[in-house]
Structures are given as structure tokens and as C-alpha cells.
Amino acid sequence: DAMVIQNPRYQVTQFGKPVTLSCSQTLNHNVMYWYQQKSSQAPKLLFHYYDKDFNNEADTPDNFQSRRPNTSFCFLDIRSPGLGDAAMYLCATSRYAVGSNIQYFGAGTRLSVL
């Protein structure tokens, strides 16, 4: 019944080795978000897609990229992971509409950088 699915749940990568995290949704929502959450901190928005329109947060490092090939899938690419990129990465979706925008979250991918 999972509606927002993130794979893998745990990812280990090496310093500087590119890594891709994936997110898929069965809700047919037009907005998809990527958040970074470090231990005991609030989720921090990295970027979001409104349909195919990409919206990057001003303080998101260039090291982070994203792709959304279709409505259902969204990917987070970290081109050269550093130790500081170790975190939980959360994907969320919503249906943008006036009076709405409840975000539905996936279970997250915990990234470790060795």
C-alpha cells in the first residue's frame, strides 16, 4: 500500500563516488520534493518539481542534482558525496491545488559516506 516508495532504504557510498537515490509514487501527484534531514534536525528542502518545472533552493549545493523523467519517478543525484552529505533523504509528493498541499512522505533513504 506504500504510496511514496524510496529505494534503497540504506545506501553506502564512498567519498567522491556518485550516488543516485530514487523515489516513485502511485498517487499521481504533480509535485515532488527532495529533503535532506540530518540527525535530530528538521527536514531541509533541497528542490522540488512542479510537473516538469524544476525549482532549486538557493542554498542547495551544486553537488546535488535531480531528474524527473515522468510523473511517477524522481531521482536525486549526488555527484561527489562528501562526509557532510551523510543524512536521511526524504522524498515527498503533493497535489498542488488551492486549499490543499498535504505532503506525503516516503520512508527515506539513509545515506552513509565512507
Add this chain to the structure above:
Amino acid sequence: AQTVTQSQPEMSVQEAETVTLSCTYDTSESDYYLFWYKQPPSRQMILVIRQEAYKQQNATENRFSVNFQKAAKSFSLKISDSQLGDAAMYFCAYRSANDKIIFGKGTRLHILP
């Protein structure tokens, strides 16, 4: 810019008792949404309750209710009859006019059996 402040990093409550989690926010917008999200350990974040700023009536969802004070910019969450399954990190969140959600730093709630 909007900010969300949760002043209680951790709280504990006895099972079956009532607990209130605090949240304040700052905004110049007049119309917005407020949310409480729950993030259990190693599990996904889920919406607990939401409040539209234009509604004066406080939102209620079963054992969860809010005390929304718009003038004071306060949005607290009350959990009645606390259960072991309520143990989680709770995030207060604000939805801005540009459709982004701003989260507070969270309150970790422990339920004591």
C-alpha cells in the same frame, strides 16, 4: 521569511495522560496552513493534523487537537490519552504562499508505560 520554532526538544508523558507540544511561528502572510507531522523511529513522516489560518475553529482528529492562536502566532498540539504508539518526533510546519513547507526543529515525545 517565515520561521517555525519548537521550544521543547524532548518531552515525556505517562501513558494515558495528556501532553501538549508547543509551536510558534512568524509570518507576514494572512492566509496560510499549519501542520503537525509525526515521524516515528525509522518510519515515514505522516500528517497528524492541519489547520487553515482563515478558520477560527481549532482542528481535531480523534485524540489529537490543536490550539491555534492566530494573533499570538501559536499552534500547539494536544495529544489526549497518550499511547505507546504516539512515541515519535513531532514536527510543526508552516506552508508558505509559494507552496513550500517550513519545518520546526522537532520535539521528541517519549511515552512512559
